[in-house]
Amino acid sequence: MAFITTVVAALASLPVAFSFPIETTNNTLQARQSCTYGGTWDDFPPMSEWWAWGDIFNAYEQSMVDAGSSWDDVGRIAVAIEDAAADIGVDERVILGIILQESSGYVGVICTGGDDCGIMQCEGCPGYPGENELPQSDTSAMINGGTDHIKSNLEDFGDLDDPSSIYPALREYNSGSVDSDDLSVAAGGYGVPCYVSDIARRFMGEVF
Numbered sequence: 001m002a003f004i005t006t007v008v009a010a011l012a013s014l015p016v017a018f019s020f021p022i023e024t025t026n027n028t029l030q031a032r033q034s035c036t037y038g039g040t041w042d043d044f045p046p047m048s049e050w051w052a053w054g055d056i057f058n059a060y061e062q063s064m065v066d067a068g069s070s071w072d073d074v075g076r077i078a079v080a081i082e083d084a085a086a087d088i089g090v091d092e093r094v095i096l097g098i099i100l101q102e103s104s105g106y107v108g109v110i111c112t113g114g115d116d117c118g119i120m121q122c123e124g125c126p127g128y129p130g131e132n133e134l135p136q137s138d139t140s141a142m143i144n145g146g147t148d149h150i151k152s153n154l155e156d157f158g159d160l161d162d163p164s165s166i167y168p169a170l171r172e173y174n175s176g177s178v179d180s181d182d183l184s185v186a187a188g189g190y191g192v193p194c195y196v197s198d199i200a201r202r203f204m205g206e207v208f
């Protein structure tokens with residue numbers, strides 16, 4: 001009882017944004033051994049089976065709040081995704097899928113790997129560890145940085161709004177290189193094997 005009282009008191013003294021540990025969700029993701037999808041890009045779900053962008057976003061709003069973003073942050077994430085999609089030329093769902101995979105949509109996510117920061121965990125991107133209630137400009141800066149990055153990956157694979165570009169680009173975003181024969185391989189030994197498969201499942205409306 002004393003222990004519980006102490007823990008509750010300690011938690012109560014932390015700023016709100018620190019009471020939502022994103023690592024828990026991500027560790028579960030990374031521990032999984034087998035991926036739902038694997039093989040070449042055409043072994044992954046076709047775009048005709050993906051949910052509409054707004055429907056995927058709605059399905060994930062609560063989980064982004066559970067991860068530590070405020071409801072206002074969630075609204076700003078939607079604005080930033082739509083702006084980046086239009087300005088940079090990347091499907092909204094691709095941007096959202098990366099956000100969910102990298103940070104569960106928590107605007108205050110830590111930096112990892114040295115300099116991979118922000119809601120899309122991109123190298124050299126701005127990050128706001130432990131914060132929420134960010135202004136639109138900070139939210140947009142993180143999402144523009146990550147969207148620029150995935151755009152350059154898409155360009156390496158034909159820059160089509162099509163699975164032949166999108167799935168290999170997602171692998172490159174995570175691993176830096178691609179084994180085209182199996183997109184569920186962490187190419188070069190770097191990254192998360194099920195990264196592309198997990199994002200494909202999110203495109204199909206699965207929430208996890």
Ligand SMILES: *[C@@H]1O[C@H](CO)[C@@H](O)[C@H](O)[C@H]1NC(C)=O
Nearest residue numbers: 026101102109110112121192
């Ligand atoms: C979460 O996992 C992704 C890979 O799926 C990784 O790139 C990202 O840096 C991780 N985020 C944190 C906060 O550890």
